[in-house]
Amino acid sequence: MEKISRTPFQGIGNIIRFNWHFYVLFLLLLVVGLLFTQYTLTRLMLCGAAIATLLSLLISWYIYDRSDLYTLQWLDDLELRPRHIVNIHAGFDETSHLLAHKYPEASLQVFDFYNPEMHTEVSIERARKRYAPYAGTKVISTAAVPLGPASVDMVFLLLAAHEIRDPVERATFFKELHRCLTANGRIVVLEHLRDVPNFIAYTIGFLHFFSGATWRKTFASAQLQVENEEKITPFLSAYILQKNGTAS
Known part of the structure; x- marks a missing residue:
């Protein structure tokens, strides 16, 4: 390929x-x-x-x-063969075509939760104007993901979930993802963290990110367990989540 x-x-x-x-x-x-x-x-x-x-x-x-960020080689350790993948982004999508390439035998749905009234980053507005959405992308609400219960093997949130600034909205969104995930499914959340490496990189800009403790609290509120946390460079953390547990 x-x-x-x-x-x-x-x-x-x-x-x-x-x-x-x-x-x-x-x-x-x-x-x-x-x-x-x-x-x-x-x-x-x-x-x-x-x-x-x-x-x-x-x-x-x-x-x-x-880095190896966009090669997606860091996903190889999961050793999963998903049948149904959902990639969810916040208005700027650089990964759907990569996921389609990596998992050619899986069906792929792409959702965009960007809401200009709630997610007000001017950079996202500019990105949306410059890049066309992935074919078939659906605009959704974080409060109602249009998927049936236990219908998805893998959900990807790559550098997107931090745009949900309100903690209640964020918790509701992850509860929706829990509902949609199969019993053996996984959610992959990739984020910068509000930590020392990102402070060195972005100074006060690191305040736009959330701490690891904040993410784990969000995951636990949705009954999602952190199966693994992997560093993709010192500045990015990938959380692999599964159902029916509390954050470790």
Whole structure:
């Protein structure tokens, strides 16, 4: 089967493209500050901020363009042969075609839970305008996943679930996924965490992510057990969930 490839700077290019307002504003502040500020401390702080921004971009390039993230090889240890896969995203889908390639014998449904009134990231709005959705993608509500009980072998939430900012909405959503999952099914949740590595990478931007404890509380509230937690680079954590348990 033909290998699916990404361009060398596709990931970092999307980050800059979808968040260009931040980088333009920062560059303007940096230039104005260095030109018109006479205070050494202020200049040092501006230079420190510039170094932190460059470090963030470098780490993002490593995660999204140089790591095994999009090869999906980290899923090989599951050794499952799913018949019915659901991939759920928050408005920007880079993985459905990869999952279809990895599991060619499985049926694939793709759901998009993005709601512009509740999920207000401007970067997602820009991504949606630039990239067409995967064929057959259905827009859904996090409160009502349109699947029958125990009908899905694997559910993928790859870098998406953190966009559900409200804890009640998030818990309700995972209860819906529990309802849809077969007895031996799995849910794969991939996320950045609010931890030290991501603080080093993104400074205060790491507050956009949730802590490992928050995720485990969400999973437990939906009676989902963490079967395994795997690191995909020091900056990404993959939770493999199964039914009928409490988070370990």
